[in-house]
Amino acid sequence: MQRAVTRTLLAPSVISLLLWMIVPLAMTIYFSTIRYNLLYPGEHNFTGLLNYEFFVTDPGFWPAVNNTLILLGSVLAITVVLGVALSALIDQPFFGRGAVRVLLISPFFVMPTVSALIWKNMMMNPVYGVFAWISQTLGMEPMDWLADVPLFSIIIMVSWQWLPFAILVFVTALQSQDTEQKEAARMDGAASWHIFRYLTIPHLARPVAVVIMIETIFLLVVFAEIYVSTGGGPGYDSTNLAYLIYSQALLQFDVGIASAGGLFAVVLANIVAFFLIRAIGKNLTV
């Protein structure tokens, strides 16, 4: 009896997720094997693996794979390192801690389209932007961020959005750190740096893993920032896989090639996910 009840309770979530996963995935697989362009309706010949070949030999493919991984790696590194440093800083007592915390976490709640527009226009604009003004004040030539270092600009924007998330998680974790242990270490004459190195850092191992996992899920598919600020350019300099597939599907209307690309993105995400989920699964107690 109980088993039947459990199944009934689980059914809505399992069935809906199953449909959400299988139906579009099956369609993607099917589309990826036919010639299908929305601009030429009626032509649906089976083409085998031709779409995959087109996608992989697209001039944008390797830059997109590279950019996706560089973006993921840099933002993870920046947010984890700065996140640990800043949360250790604001974990100490000082005036106005609450206010500082509120200021620090705010960027996380700003929607990606807005953040991209602010950075693009008001910060990085080569003529009127704040950065340009700072460079001029310092007597340097202002640079055109989005044109000269497009991927780096995107990395700055995305890190700015995700650093607060890391801080939020690490600060919460630090609050649960054993203060008695820290006191005892201090009594024994341990330097602050040693306490940080041998007590705080190990304490943060689990939260760091959680931050890496959650950020990876979102960073592999960064889209809005690129869509709004650089449009993937110049050339393919700031195109990631998500943006490349988007441009195949909805700018060139090539459903077949976009589907092949989509499957590639799914496979890549699952390779990353495989390691992540195994790591979490180990720690998961049911």
Added chain:
Amino acid sequence: MNLKQKNKVRTWIVGVSAWGIALLLFFPILWMFLTSFKTELQAISTPPTLVFEPTLENFSLVQERSDYLKHAINSIVTSFGATILALLIAIPGAYAMAFYPGKRTKDLLLWMLSTKMLPAVGVLVPIYILYRDYGLLDTRLGLIIIFTMMNLPIVVWMLFSYFKDIPREILEACRMDGASPMGEVVKIVMPLAWGGIASTGLLSIVLCWNEAFWSLNLTAADAGTLTAMIASYSSPEGLFWAKLSAASTLACAPIVAFGWLCQKQLVQGLTFGAVK
């Protein structure tokens, strides 16, 4: 210097650097907020105008030009709709897994999380075509369905981790008194896990509100959310910074304020309760 003075100096150094960094990171938001009260001329002047007479003109122009209220209502309806729907689907499932775990519960949980790894771009084409064929393109219902599925794995996980913290004894006592499973959920589990359900809901609302990929690709004039409205300002003719700032401020303010109020619950939510 004695120890007390040393501590005082230390507190000052920590305080000043923390405030400095916080203001630096907050600066883009502050700048957006200030610019929204400037005239267009002041907005692009170099050196930047710091002292100016604030005007509210931009805000009324945003409403006129891009119908802020309609987009805001779309954002509210879709984020709250999807959140409620996801909670309704997830609560029974999370309850069953937390209180009647089987051999495969762990696999089931990991499988659910793995669907979150399915990149949206990977399924954009079929969803777009399905939505086109069934008339769901540019409808709020269509967006609610997507948002619900997008957040469901996270919602299930979070609820599961909260439900697991409820002491079993309470439930057993209740069962002895002859409560049905549904009665158990409504009378015992929901009240006890209320905080957890609330933080799950809050996080889901934030994620839906800021979601950009699906709203940009599946909506147009009718169901466009605030994210989509802002993107329309990225076109060349929309390059008016004061208006852009006003629109951005209006689009972000509700959710940023919301985030400030619920920061603690949001952390627990985002980390599946793994970090407390």
